[in-house]
Amino acid sequence: MITSILPTYSRAPLSFDKGEGSWLIETDGRRFLDLGAGIAVNALGHAHPALVAALTAQAEALWHVSNLYQIPQQKALADRLVDLTFADTVFFTNSGTEACELAVKMVRKYWFEKNEINRAEIITFSGSFHGRSSAGIAAAGSEKMTKGFGPLLPGFVHLDWEDQDALSAAITDKTAAIMIEPIQGEGGIRPLPDHYLKDLRALCDKHGILLILDEVQCGVGRTGKLFAHEWAGISPDIMMVAKGIGGGFPLGAVLATEDAASGMTAGTHGSTYGGNPLGCAVGCAVLEVVAEPGFLADVSRKAGTFRQALEGLVAAHSDVFEAVRGAGLMLGLKCKMTNSDVVSAGYDQHILTVPAADNVVRLLPPLTITEGEILEAVSRLDAAASALEAA
Numbered sequence: 001m002i003t004s005i006l007p008t009y010s011r012a013p014l015s016f017d018k019g020e021g022s023w024l025i026e027t028d029g030r031r032f033l034d035l036g037a038g039i040a041v042n043a044l045g046h047a048h049p050a051l052v053a054a055l056t057a058q059a060e061a062l063w064h065v066s067n068l069y070q071i072p073q074q075k076a077l078a079d080r081l082v083d084l085t086f087a088d089t090v091f092f093t094n095s096g097t098e099a100c101e102l103a104v105k106m107v108r109k110y111w112f113e114k115n116e117i118n119r120a121e122i123i124t125f126s127g128s129f130h131g132r133s134s135a136g137i138a139a140a141g142s143e144k145m146t147k148g149f150g151p152l153l154p155g156f157v158h159l160d161w162e163d164q165d166a167l168s169a170a171i172t173d174k175t176a177a178i179m180i181e182p183i184q185g186e187g188g189i190r191p192l193p194d195h196y197l198k199d200l201r202a203l204c205d206k207h208g209i210l211l212i213l214d215e216v217q218c219g220v221g222r223t224g225k226l227f228a229h230e231w232a233g234i235s236p237d238i239m240m241v242a243k244g245i246g247g248g249f250p251l252g253a254v255l256a257t258e259d260a261a262s263g264m265t266a267g268t269h270g271s272t273y274g275g276n277p278l279g280c281a282v283g284c285a286v287l288e289v290v291a292e293p294g295f296l297a298d299v300s301r302k303a304g305t306f307r308q309a310l311e312g313l314v315a316a317h318s319d320v321f322e323a324v325r326g327a328g329l330m331l332g333l334k335c336k337m338t339n340s341d342v343v344s345a346g347y348d349q350h351i352l353t354v355p356a357a358d359n360v361v362r363l364l365p366p367l368t369i370t371e372g373e374i375l376e377a378v379s380r381l382d383a384a385a386s387a388l389e390a391a
């Protein structure tokens with residue numbers, strides 16, 4: 001008999017009823033160190049006082065109004081994002097995959113307005129993840145996500161992630177845009193080298209096509225910059241954001257330049273809940289903390305500590321782990337043993353990590369994690385690896 005919850009997830013037998021900073025507390029009282037952070041969502045940890053205050057104050061005042069009216073919290077968050085990034089304009093969604101939908105629509109409308117209606121192909125890459133909507137799965141294109149769900153939304157050209165030569169050859173007069181994650185998350189914490197991102201920007205400029213970056217997982221401070229592409233000194237035309245921006249409240253956004261967004265006039269797109277006062281009040285509070293002087297430098301400093309300790313862990317357990325990869329506090333342990341076994345062994349040591357493709361275990365702690373908690377995490381991973389070796 002089917003379960004009351006549609007059984008699309010295989011869930012660990014863990015149930016949490018409270019969160020405090022980097023910790024999740026099981027209903028039986030056990031405290032788990034949370035290196036998953038709701039898959040890079042709880043950027044400021046659990047129950048951060050500034051976020052609780054922002055949400056509570058907004059909840060007491062007003063939850064929802066339609067986008068038929070002015071929403072000051074939405075304007076404040078959009079203004080802040082425009083101040084802090086390449087973007088001239090922002091549309092708010094409730095999730096990453098909705099941001100993907102709009103990014104695709106925006107690109108199509110851009111070329112439609114230029115009377116280039118055949119220019120509707122978006123180049124995407126193997127191992128990528130852009131969400132579970134029809135556009136998102138068609139964009140990523142992996143069999144795992146698309147099998148059985150055809151016919152798929154047309155207009156995506158899938159290239160091998162590593163094959164840079166194939167990319168310039170693939171650009172034709174049908175190419176509208178390139179969509180890519182600066183660091184693949186679900187794909188196994190695979191960072192694009194900075195020079196490759198620079199080359200991508202140059203290639204897009206050369207052909208006059210749009211660059212869409214999916215920073216849903218790697219954005220909002222995770223790499224030690226507000227957005228990961230800043231490390232390469234380039235900017236996209238369109239950027240998808242979600243996860244960390246809401247700190248746990250469902251919130252996403254599409255950021256764009258004025259030019260890229262030029263087709264999106266009144267009536268061309270909308271959302272009932274996107275940009276609601278609750279989400280935007282929390283989003284403003286998240287950005288206030290992340291954009292505080294010193295916050296991102298602190299993320300980078302802690303990331304250095306973490307990475308160094310993880311290199312030691314890998315060296316000490318070469319039967320379990322192969323390598324550390326990633327950037328900032330978006331780290332992956334490439335495993336020799338099966339990654340899901342490593343995650344399970346972590347549960348026994350009361351530490352939460354997240355599996356990813358390519359046999360990787362993801363470490364995506366709250367950006368507010370302390371040095372002490374980082375060392376505690378490595379010690380628990382060490383115990384988990386020792387248990388696996390002894391088994």
Ligand SMILES: *Cc1c(COP(=O)(O)O)cnc(C)c1O
Pocket residue numbers: 094095096097098129130131132181185186214215216217218242243
């Ligand atoms: C999680 C994720 C998405 C999808 O976000 P949802 O909020 O789950 O729809 C899209 N792109 C990337 C890179 C992600 O990590």
